[in-house]
Amino acid sequence: MDDAELEKIRKARLEQLKAQGGAGKASGGGIPGGGEQAQRQQQEAEARQAMLNQILQPEAADRLGRIRLVKEQRATEVENRLLMLAQSGQLRQKVTEEQLKELLNAVAETKEEEKIVVSRRKGWADDDDDDLFDL
Template sequence: MQDDELELIRRRKMAELQSAQQAQLQQQAMMQEQAARREAEIQAIMRQILTPEARDRLATVRLAYPEVAAAVEEQLIRLLQMGRVQGQIDDHTLKTILHRFTPQRRDIKIERV
């Protein structure tokens, strides 16, 4: 009798753990799908408002500074929503926008005496 009760408790606990794990996996899959959808929307907007050269530059920046590229994309989307983007943004204009977001570097010079 005791063994049957223990086995029943084990099975219930195992079923609870499996259902919790399955729910967590579904939630992760849904979050990944939402992130992929959001990224696709951003890329579609960038194709509309950036010239090919500017898109290439932004892709290069994304490799080195992903957080800067994300901030620039968000800023460009806000500008588009406010109606401040006329036509496509070229490479030169994107450079000036990037300079505002790029962290300033400190040059350290060591002089020998």
């Protein structure tokens, strides 16, 4: 899809949301202002996706989408880093799949792994307590 097609889709979706928002207000249902907030979040998500489409090659975007299916938090972190790099002017060209892999490895290395520590209470049958019953 090119930018013109995406813009047409966005406009159609925006009109659809406006129509739904107007119908909800006329019927008196829903939370006041809730439709505006949902619409704003939708617009922000669309703007974010449009920026990502501009800075990612299709293969890299597909990989990021697959990562989102498995680890949504990691995909969000990578997206945030990509957007930050783009806004600061550090990206000179579209990000390739290989560059995305490098960025994923960098995010994975900086992320601390969670550790699970199991502490067990001593039970009545522990060997350490056997010497207490010697007569």
